[in-house]
Amino acid sequence: MVNALELLTTRRSFKAVELSDPAPSAAEIDTLLTVAARVPDHGKLAPWRFILFEGAARGAAGDAIAAAFQAKYPDAQPEHVEAERNRLTRAPLVVAVVSRASLHAKIPEWEQVLSAGAAAMNLVLAAHALGYGANWITEWYAYDRAVLDALGLAPHERIAGFIHVGTPPGPPQDRPRPALGEIVTRFGPGRQD
Numbered sequence: 001m002v003n004a005l006e007l008l009t010t011r012r013s014f015k016a017v018e019l020s021d022p023a024p025s026a027a028e029i030d031t032l033l034t035v036a037a038r039v040p041d042h043g044k045l046a047p048w049r050f051i052l053f054e055g056a057a058r059g060a061a062g063d064a065i066a067a068a069f070q071a072k073y074p075d076a077q078p079e080h081v082e083a084e085r086n087r088l089t090r091a092p093l094v095v096a097v098v099s100r101a102s103l104h105a106k107i108p109e110w111e112q113v114l115s116a117g118a119a120a121m122n123l124v125l126a127a128h129a130l131g132y133g134a135n136w137i138t139e140w141y142a143y144d145r146a147v148l149d150a151l152g153l154a155p156h157e158r159i160a161g162f163i164h165v166g167t168p169p170g171p172p173q174d175r176p177r178p179a180l181g182e183i184v185t186r187f188g189p190g191r192q193d
């Protein structure tokens with residue numbers, strides 16, 4: 001068991017193309033989704049759901065992405081269309097985290113959206129804990145209505161992220177992080193810092 005703080009301070013994204021087989025097993029996928037669904041959720045609304053893309057189904061979703069791309073860019077080169085078709089075949093497992101936030105008498109929609117972000121983050125961290133790499137991306141097709149229809153999203157649902165998961169090539173290099181001095185202040189009467 002990796003120390004929790006070590007886990008949190010070593011997580012890094014990998015590019016989707018860097019993530020390869022082996023994919024998480026069925027039991028590991030259950031663990032990823034169980035952790036993803038175990039997030040703060042004001043009102044216990046479960047304002048999120050998950051769509052798994054594995055094996056050939058990734059290509060079928062890619063067909064919808066390619067079709068939407070071609071509809072937007074009728075003159076696109078065939079190789080560009082093929083690249084779009086392969087959007088979800090880069091990593092062996094892709095999990096779409098879907099926000100299903102909606103108007104509620106007591107719970108602001110904003111808080112429901114934040115809960116979906118927490119679900120996505122938990123999924124990414126759980127993948128890291130199991131020794132896999134992950135990449136939380138949206139890309140253009142997360143915002144394309146034709147693609148969303150093909151993936152079965154209702155009009156009020158939104159993609160919080162397509163979480164790509166697979167085996168990384170090795171330990172990641174970190175990237176610069178914001179200096180705490182630039183993002184943290186201490187509130188207090190008369191204090192400016």
Ligand SMILES: Cc1cc2nc3c(=O)[nH]c(=O)nc-3n(C[C@H](O)[C@H](O)[C@H](O)COP(=O)(O)O)c2cc1C
Binds near residue numbers: 140
């Ligand atoms: C909601 C959301 C959507 C993102 N979409 C993309 C994307 O489409 N393409 C991309 O390169 N990075 C995207 N990112 C950023 C990556 O997830 C990642 O944070 C970044 O590449 C590297 O940072 P890290 O190593 O600290 O995770 C997105 C992040 C968030 C939170």
